[in-house]
């Protein structure tokens with residue numbers, strides 16, 4: 001029998017229903033933005049930056065309001081936090097490019113459905129297509145290698161499997177130490193170990 | 194084709210006879226050999242196949258109220274974008290440059306220069322009158338289903354006018370019709 005292709009589960013925008021990468025061309029990009037920042041922050045890094053800048057701007061304004069010498073204009077007040085905001089992802093996570101680690105995140109889509117994304121396995125020499133197959137089989141669900149235009153490939157697994165996945169990863173690929181596995185919980189990175 | 198499409202344009206919905214069902218399955222399998230291993234999942238033999246006849250000689254193939262394929266007159270069956278997204282490699286692909294995306298999403302047919310510019314990409318093997326997935330520069334998922342008016346070689350050589358008819362695109366009426374109840 002020919003090998004059965006696994007259906008790709010595409011995450012569609014909760015606001016406009018398009019694949020999120022097309023929201024920028026969709027009927028109302030502005031309305032999509034909160035959903036995008038929440039669900040696919042890596043797809044539009046500029047949005048996250050923008051949101052952080054707004055936050056930073058707010059903070060700067062607050063600072064300015066409380067400080068006694070508020071002579072400077074807005075631009076000067078917000079330029080310093082702006083620099084810092086560039087390096088930060090939502091939840092204050094600092095992006096470290098080179099670090100070898102596996103990051104697992106549960107992404108809620110629609111109302112009840114969710115997918116679990118697994119990023120970084122390839123940094124341990126794991127073939128993603130192979131890993132995707134194994135994950136799909138182990139958890140009896142759909143799993144696929146997904147590639148965002150602005151980021152590396154990751155594996156999307158249908159359903160919430162974040163509970164059992166660590167054990168499965170460390171058993172299947174002994175090269176991946178438990179200490180290198182992290183969860184994203186409420187926008188914060190938490191070590192699995 | 195589906196710009197203003199809605200359930201109101203469906204004139205009749207019929208469960209087709211077993212023989213017709215077989216024929217539809219067969220022509221889909223022939224057109225998209227990559228779908229053959231999963232055809233039983235997509236069009237389960239036990240679930241009734243519904244063909245909805247719509248205006249403008251359009252037919253929709255539905256299973257469990259979900260539109261999966263469409264055809265025009267006696268033309269080939271083409272997957273809906275939602276189905277194509279699940280099985281992205283069943284169709285030949287042509288890629289438009291980023292600048293063309295907003296026109297395609299407004300329903301415009303695909304002009305040759307949008308395919309031949311640096312951001313575009315052509316599968317040289319694509320013949321005229323072939324169903325194709327329209328991809329876009331920098332994007333992962335198809336944004337439209339097209340039917341070529343000329344071969345990829347001619348698109349390249351002639352490089353003007355409409356190369357591909359845009360039949361179905363993201364956010365058109367068919368896209369919005371996730372189900373037909």
Ligand SMILES: [Zn+2]
Pocket residue numbers: 013014015016017018020022023026032
């Ligand atoms: Zn959107």
